[in-house]
Amino acid sequence: KKQIVVIGLGRFGISVAKTLHEIGHDVLAIDTNEKSVQSISADITHSIQADGTNETVLRELGISNFDIAIVSIGSAVEASVLCTILLKKLGVPYVIARADNLLHGSILERIGADKVVYPEQEMGVRVAHVVTLSDVSYYMPLVAGYGVARMTAPGYLLGKQIADVGFGPKGKWEVAVVLIQREKEIIVTPSLHEVIRENDVLVVAGNSDNLEKLLHEAK
Amino acid sequence: KKQIVVIGLGRFGISVAKTLHEIGHDVLAIDTNEKSVQSISADITHSIQADGTNETVLRELGISNFDIAIVSIGSAVEASVLCTILLKKLGVPYVIARADNLLHGSILERIGADKVVYPEQEMGVRVAHVVTLSDVSYYMPLVAGYGVARMTAPGYLLGKQIADVGFGPKGKWEVAVVLIQREKEIIVTPSLHEVIRENDVLVVAGNSDNLEKLLHEAK
Numbered sequence: 197k198k199q200i201v202v203i204g205l206g207r208f209g210i211s212v213a214k215t216l217h218e219i220g221h222d223v224l225a226i227d228t229n230e231k232s233v234q235s236i237s238a239d240i241t242h243s244i245q246a247d248g249t250n251e252t253v254l255r256e257l258g259i260s261n262f263d264i265a266i267v268s269i270g271s272a273v274e275a276s277v278l279c280t281i282l283l284k285k286l287g288v289p290y291v292i293a294r295a296d297n298l299l300h301g302s303i304l305e306r307i308g309a310d311k312v313v314y315p316e317q318e319m320g321v322r323v324a325h326v327v328t329l330s331d332v333s334y335y336m337p338l339v340a341g342y343g344v345a346r347m348t349a350p351g352y353l354l355g356k357q358i359a360d361v362g363f364g365p366k367g368k369w370e371v372a373v374v375l376i377q378r379e380k381e382i383i384v385t386p387s388l389h390e391v392i393r394e395n396d397v398l399v400v401a402g403n404s405d406n407l408e409k410l411l412h413e414a415k
Numbered sequence: 416k417k418q419i420v421v422i423g424l425g426r427f428g429i430s431v432a433k434t435l436h437e438i439g440h441d442v443l444a445i446d447t448n449e450k451s452v453q454s455i456s457a458d459i460t461h462s463i464q465a466d467g468t469n470e471t472v473l474r475e476l477g478i479s480n481f482d483i484a485i486v487s488i489g490s491a492v493e494a495s496v497l498c499t500i501l502l503k504k505l506g507v508p509y510v511i512a513r514a515d516n517l518l519h520g521s522i523l524e525r526i527g528a529d530k531v532v533y534p535e536q537e538m539g540v541r542v543a544h545v546v547t548l549s550d551v552s553y554y555m556p557l558v559a560g561y562g563v564a565r566m567t568a569p570g571y572l573l574g575k576q577i578a579d580v581g582f583g584p585k586g587k588w589e590v591a592v593v594l595i596q597r598e599k600e601i602i603v604t605p606s607l608h609e610v611i612r613e614n615d616v617l618v619v620a621g622n623s624d625n626l627e628k629l630l631h632e633a634k
């Protein structure tokens with residue numbers, strides 16, 4: 197488990213900090229806004245009101261000893277850039293910074309961020325790919341309209357075999373079920389004769405247009 | 416292809432609108448802020464400055480004829496709720512609304528949103544799961560630490576067989592390579608003897624702790 201500092205407790209930062217804490221990492225959450233710090237204090241072991249652009253404060257907090265830092269300050273671009281510079285200066289080995297836009301992101305890369313993320317932009321791409329797939333809850337794009345989708349088995353698929361619904365290499369749509377999550381069990385590469393049960397989470401790989409047609413036909 | 420209206424052109428809304436346009440849908444992008452509308456006009460066929468909470472304007476724009484509406488107004492919670500109410504009132508069959516927080520989301524569900532998304536919160540969960548997996552670019556959580564990760568093959572895996580690296584049912588980590596994207600080709604359920612090449616995108620399924628150990632050992 198790692199020692200991780202999260203600076204900036206907006207919607208993204210709070211979610212990162214809480215999830216890291218649930219995973220079991222040792223998390224320090226920082227924000228200039230007292231209310232933001234308060235809102236997370238029940239869920240995180242250490243949260244403190246502080247300014248991520250203040251080098252003295254960062255040193256006092258022992259930031260140099262952290263394994264990973266996440267700069268999740270959002271629209272305050274200058275603060276996000278300055279904070280990232282300081283973290284690398286203080287020797288944090290791995291710094292993930294969130295960018296508001298491409299220009300901000302390229303600046304972060306230049307000044308040393310090890311990884312730059314664009315939460316809203318990435319979610320926009322994913323949501324756009326599933327607007328026509330109302331049963332799909334997650335979508336991981338791969339290349340040119342092809343991706344991996346996660347869906348809870350809808351009513352019209354229950355009790356049917358995977359191949360009969362149209363999945364698999366013999367199906368006309370070339371959409372494969374690569375994995376089924378059934379309760380706490382994971383079935384990797386299920387047989388084409390596997391019967392879909394209620395609450396099964398299906399992870400399928402295929403062209404998203406074809407997936408839409410397959411589901412439409414199955415209804 | 417569908418007729419889709421996107422209301423609210425923040426970082427999330429712009430990304431949704433542009434991606435939908437690239438996919439080939441007929442997109443109308445709306446925002447009260449002229450600058451936001453201008454920033455997207457080069458990429459989207461139709462973008463217009465308008466107030467999504469103005470029923471008269473929505474009727475004039477023929478919103479009732481749209482297949483899908485996406486309310487991507489962010490922190491202006493009342494506007495987002497009122498806009499969603501109007502879209503359902505005007506008969507838009509499928510309305511996706513973005514929520515700022517859980518309370519906002521539950522209100523949206525109650526007043527008729529067909530799907531509610533939390534872009535920053537969802538991205539926070541995903542990023543948290545891959546902070547310790549620096550080579551992983553996408554993560555789709557499934558259950559209890561288990562998920563599907565996408566990674567570009569790092570240098571230390573090149574030229575090696577999948578099974579030799581530690582993947583597969585015989586590997587001690589129980590992480591499976593479910594798919595390889597190689598150039599424009601997709602290889603579903605690759606053989607354990609498949610040799611990993613430069614630029615291969617690997618989609619792997621397994622416990623994220625075990626994936627981290629597998630990659631660590633492979634280095």
Ligand SMILES: Nc1ncnc2c1ncn2[C@@H]1O[C@H](COP(=O)(O)OP(=O)(O)OP(=O)(O)O)[C@@H](O)[C@H]1O
Nearest residue numbers: 204205206207208227228229247248269270271275
């Ligand atoms: N110098 C700083 N040090 C610490 N925290 C900061 C600093 N500057 C801004 N923040 C905090 O970063 C948080 C996120 O910033 P902001 O609200 O501008 O971004 P946002 O893009 O709306 O975020 P999100 O989309 O994650 O909700 C805020 O809670 C803010 O108080």
Ligand SMILES: Nc1ncnc2c1ncn2[C@@H]1O[C@H](COP(=O)(O)OP(=O)(O)OP(=O)(O)O)[C@@H](O)[C@H]1O
Nearest residue numbers: 423424425426427446447448466467488489490494
């Ligand atoms: N009534 C309205 N009609 C149309 N657009 C609106 C309305 N109210 C707000 N908007 C627009 O919604 C957009 C997004 O809202 P806002 O910037 O508050 O959210 P945000 O949470 O920061 O968004 P993001 O995280 O996507 O960048 C803004 O461009 C704003 O002008």
